[in-house]
Amino acid sequence: MKPYKIPESVLVVIHTADLQVLLIERADKPGYWQSVTGSLDAVDEPLLATATRELFEETGIVADGERVVLRDWKLSNIYEIYPVWRHRYAPGVTLNTEHVFSVEVPRDIPILLSPREHVQYRWLPYLEAADQCFSSSNAEAVLQLPRQLASFR
Template identity: 80%
Template sequence: MDKPHKIPESVLVVIHTSDLEVLLIERADRPGFWQSVTGSIDFPGEALTDTAARELFEETGIVADGSSIVLRDWHLSNIYEIYPTWRHRYAPGITHNTEHVFSVCVPRDIPILLSEREHLQYAWLPFLEAADRCFSASNAEAVLQLPRHLTTS
């Protein structure tokens, strides 16, 4: 049976500490490509917050429990052209994706359990270094915007 096409709507979750260190993960299918947590919605109508929480857990083992670990929806969307190397995952003719940005503040010593199928390693970096390392322009821009999205509460 053929694998269903990916839906061209996704989330980006910037994981950070209160002092602006950002967690980046290296893609297993493209060594040298560093990014934040990303992932497509699984089915039409899946809530974006549910997608973000699912992807956060699947890729890092971090559980957004809503009390100590809280996902923040930036209410920001980016539309970008899907890299040609990954277009085969989408229905024919699909060339663009809509990405919704979230963030989550975590303690620096939180355990990280990578999905070995998806990622090779992780690194905590100061946010400017993290932005420089991101292969995706929208991911780099989200990391650069992080200071404006920090809450003091």
């Protein structure tokens, strides 16, 4: 039996310097566009390690800490797990805590999707990207991108 998912995850907003945002379409839910997301593999897995792993698994982008740097927004969202995905969690688990990160990449960076998770990707200006996100916490993170980036500079 497959172990239950841990109800703690990361959200990684991938963007360019001019605020183009990469969205990926879920393989299991056509029309559901999102940023990179993923749960911890172990309760003691560091959040940065989870974000680094999920970024690579879902897009092929390597956060090397020098040229491609993940930024921890020190922001968490608690949301209700969509009923369609609750079977992945232990019985009675209905809430997930999501930790937000971002990463700035060059526009021409190669994207290699994991075909079992995502079927296509697109770059959109951040306001359009926010409108395309099926998750409200993902949309809100994309909308906060300019303010968050200003705080890192």
